[in-house]
Amino acid sequence: MNTTIMLFLLQDGITNGAIYALLGLALVLVFAVTRVILIPQGEFVTYGALSYAMLAAGQVPGTVRLAVAMGVVAFGLDLFFARKALRAKLVLRSAALNIVFPVALLALTYALVGPKTPMAVNIALALLIVAAIGLFLYRIAFQPIAHTSVLVLLIAAVGCHLALQGLGLVFFGAEGLRGPALSSAAVTAGPLRFTGQSLAVYALTVAFIVGLWLFFGYTRTGKALRATAVNRLGARLVGIRTSLSGQIAFLLASVIGALSGILIVPITTLYYDTGFLIGLKGFIAAIIGGLVSYPLTAVAAIVVGIVEAFSSFYASNFKEVIVFFLILPVLVLRSLAAPAVEEEKD
Amino acid sequence: MSALLTVSDVHIAYGKVEAVRGVSLDVAENEIVTIIGANGAGKSTLLNAVMGILPLKGRATFAGTDLTPLDIEDRVASGLSLVPEHRELFGSMNVEDNLELGAFRIAKATAAISIEKVYALFPRLKERRKQLAGTLSGGEQQMLAMGRALMGAPKLLMLDEPSLGLAPIIVADIFRIVSELRAAGVSVLLVEQNAQAALQIADRAYVMELGEFVLSGTAKEIAANKGVAASYLGFQYEGESAI
Secondary structure, three states, rough: OHHHHHHHHHHHHHHHHHHHHHHHHHHHHHHHHHHOOOOOHHHHHHHHHHHHHHOOOOOOOHHHHHHHHHHHHHHHHHHHHHHHHHHHHHHHHHEEEEEEEEHHHHHHHHOOOOOOOOOOHHHHHHHHHHHHHHHHHHHHHHHHHHOOOOHHHHHHHHOOOOOHHHHHHHHHOOOEOOOOOOOEEEEEEEEEEHHHHHHHHHHHHHHHHHHHHHHHHOOOHHHHHHHHOOOOOHHHHHOHHHHHHHHHHHHHHHHHHHHHHHHOOOOOEEEOOOOHHHHHHHHHHHHHOOOHHHHHHHHHHHHHHHHHHHHHOOHHHHHHHHHHOOHHHHHHHHHHHOOOOOOOOO | OEEEEEEEEEEEEEOOOEEEEEEEEEEEOOOOOOOOOOOOOOOOHHHHHHHOOOOEEEEEEOOOEOOOOOOHHHHHHHOOEEEEOOOOOOOEHHHHHHHHOOOOOOHHHHHHHHHHHHHHHHHHHOOOOOOEEHHHOOHHHHHHHHHHHHOOOOOOEEEEOOOOOOOOOHHHHHHHHHHHHOOOOEEEEEEEEEEEEEHOOOOOEEEEEEEEEEEEEEEEHHOOOOOHHHHHHHOOOOOOOOO
């Protein structure tokens, strides 16, 4: 193998690794705050990517109608759980978030959609749609069972993944879609050619990591999220609503997932079920980071991307096998380092 | 003095086992009330239920509002605060972050003033403000837990065994600070096994045994009661030696 090929593979690996890093960080974030292993993260990727692709083609994606439907269910749940102490303020707040927001989004999508809609508007709409779905997904599927064990939450997460994937087939069809690139510019450095798209991937990944670091280290809401992750009862005793923390975590995760999708869909064709595999690679990175460490997860994600690039060059049939094999030595080492970990009581 | 917290005929059960049976109590404004009793008498259970951690049957009102439909967060917002037995600090965050989060529901400008007040009350916390809460000593953790609760400007502070596992000199310090809180306009509901120390600073006291209040009165009356003295204060009235 010559140096040029190696550089190409490295470049490819780092670009993919940056995407996995974003997804891995979202997984760690959601697990830390809610103890949910977010299997449907991959669906956020697909929904973001394919909603964006459909909007770019001048069509209204079915996901926006899903957002409205989920909002109605979330509103119903809010009313049901607060039925013993129904206050006007509570009902209005819930209606604004669960009914007005998605309906406005639906109206906005129908009003703005068209073949000549600017790309920024399409991206914003796709992100908002998936953000709404992420928010309502937590409210409907996870908030009512937030106090249960990690295993129960995992089973619910698998259920959400299957449901969303099935709905994805309904909304987007079995055919793959591609979206327009964010930028057609390209920079050449020696033998390497950096497309505007890959530069956007690097820039957004770094921006998100710095943004998350600032958010968790310096804002009250960010600290409250960390506090919820460290000690749920302690957080409730100072008045932090753990349900709100969960919603914010899911909101961030869905936006990160959708953004990753929008970044990938100009590079490769995505199908309704592609997201799962992409999400799994972020999951590998998150596991290597022990589901707690953000920097370790980011580094591990880059490694996963590079290993994937090299294995697809040398043994493309075994590409996924090699990537997923990475998790085994890590699990063995971790189980040796911490022989018996009892699940922490809530 | 008007009643701040009123609890009447409250029952609390873990499954089918009733841990607290038909208990009534009240705490007035600017008052320190203590509940003393042996381990397992149901004292902590009662505090946890008033805070909303456990469900209770019966009536509980705070500052004129019915507590039963409110969840923990709403109770915190209404001015009720609990320092639980296990303190429930944010161990991997530093002292300052812990205190700031205590003022989660308070405006930031007010929180900045509160933090100085807390540091004045507990100078040790100011020295350790960049240290992780999980690495503090037991006494410092108790101070941090109380400081964090005070950051939310509560009307009633409920303390669950603040002296548990601490060195006597630190216990004295903590009880001194609790008695200072009354002057600052905070009422205190104190649950203690260290009955002697609790009765010294309290205005009124309840004695709890096996989930029921067996005695109540002013702290002086309770301290003078022979049964209480024998059971909780370690005095022997019958056959005492004349040293």
